[in-house]
Amino acid sequence: MRQRAWLGCWGATRGWRLCAILLAGMLAWAQTDTLAIALAQEANTQEGQAGDLPAEEPAEDLIDDVPAPDDAAAEPATAPPAAAPAAAPAAAAPAEVDQPTRPPETSLLSEALQALGWFYTLSFLLLSFLLVALLVMNLLAARRENVCPTALVEGFEQHLDDKQYQEAYELAKGDDSYLGQVLAAGLSKLSAGYPQAIEAMQEVAEEENMKMDHRLSYMALIGTVSPMLGLFGTVDGMIRSFGVIAHSVGTPPPSELARGVATALWTTLVGLAIAIPAVAAFGIIKNRVDRRVLEVGIISEGLMSRFENVGPRKK
Numbered sequence: 001m002r003q004r005a006w007l008g009c010w011g012a013t014r015g016w017r018l019c020a021i022l023l024a025g026m027l028a029w030a031q032t033d034t035l036a037i038a039l040a041q042e043a044n045t046q047e048g049q050a051g052d053l054p055a056e057e058p059a060e061d062l063i064d065d066v067p068a069p070d071d072a073a074a075e076p077a078t079a080p081p082a083a084a085p086a087a088a089p090a091a092a093a094p095a096e097v098d099q100p101t102r103p104p105e106t107s108l109l110s111e112a113l114q115a116l117g118w119f120y121t122l123s124f125l126l127l128s129f130l131l132v133a134l135l136v137m138n139l140l141a142a143r144r145e146n147v148c149p150t151a152l153v154e155g156f157e158q159h160l161d162d163k164q165y166q167e168a169y170e171l172a173k174g175d176d177s178y179l180g181q182v183l184a185a186g187l188s189k190l191s192a193g194y195p196q197a198i199e200a201m202q203e204v205a206e207e208e209n210m211k212m213d214h215r216l217s218y219m220a221l222i223g224t225v226s227p228m229l230g231l232f233g234t235v236d237g238m239i240r241s242f243g244v245i246a247h248s249v250g251t252p253p254p255s256e257l258a259r260g261v262a263t264a265l266w267t268t269l270v271g272l273a274i275a276i277p278a279v280a281a282f283g284i285i286k287n288r289v290d291r292r293v294l295e296v297g298i299i300s301e302g303l304m305s306r307f308e309n310v311g312p313r314k315k
Contacts, residue, residue, distance in 0.1 A: 115262035116270065120233050124270050127226050131278050134219050138285045141212060147292040148179040148299055156183060156303060178208045178292070182300045194308050201300055205293070212289050216282060223278035230271020237264030 106114075113121060140146065152175050159168035165187065172183035182201045189200035241260030244252050 111262070112266055112270075115259070115266040116233075117263070120229070120263075120267050120270075123229055124226070124274060127222055127229070127274055131219065131222050131274060131281075134215065134222070135281050135285075138212075138215050138219065138281075138289075141215065142285055142288045142292060144292065146177055148296050149175070149177050152177060152180055152183075153299060153303070160303065160306065178205075179296050179299060181208060182296060183303065186300065186304050190307055194304075197304060197307065198301075201304070205297065205300075209293055212293075216286055216289065219278050219282040219285070223275045223282060226275040226278065227271045230268040230275075233267020233271070234264040237261060237267065 116124070144150075152171070155171050156168050159165070159171060169184060169187040172180045172187060174180070175184075182204050185204040186197040186201040189197040237260040239260070240263065241257050244256040244260065248256075
């Protein structure tokens, strides 16, 4: 009985061993099959990558792509720092080329002279010199001492009080002022009567007033001509700029357009710079002259009023 039981156990144990061996063989075969499939897929992938390479690339380039040993790789690792300084000037060169160059700095006066040209420069200089000369001349002519001097009024009145009519006439005749010419004309016609003396004084006053107005009118003329000349320069500059646009094939150069625009703006500016002071000075001096003329009329009539009852001299 024991022998049979032992044989049964051994047989069962042997059966389990056979099953384990078969199972191990199946697992090994499955792993071998899986490994073969993986190798086949890897081979297909490498063949696809090799097909993507250009046809003219030789086989030697593929050998060069194989990573070098560690000793060989250590040497190129030190090469980039040496190549970096050489690449720096190459990178800086485009920046220097692309950077725009600044035009040379010029003064405002040189820019104005270049934009105006010789014609406008000479024209505006002539107008400005004439304006200064007329301004000084009219200011001096409108002074009280040149229109109705106080010394003449006091001396003429003193001679009339002393009944020294001849001396009064000589005093007025020798004075070149506005009031002196008026009083001299009145005394010279006093022998024909008082109305004739007043009429002669009015004629001389109108003549002197016309002289002063003529000098002032030239200032007004400069104030009118100067902006007109500036407007002429404006139109001239714009015509030049549009001419550059019309005769250029592509985009016109900005420097050529800027010349015409600069001429237009500078002529307008200089013309207004001359005209504004001229008009302002004309108005101020004109009011002063009118006040002086009114003062001469009042003083002359007051001095000659004592001859109001004088009639014409009988022959």
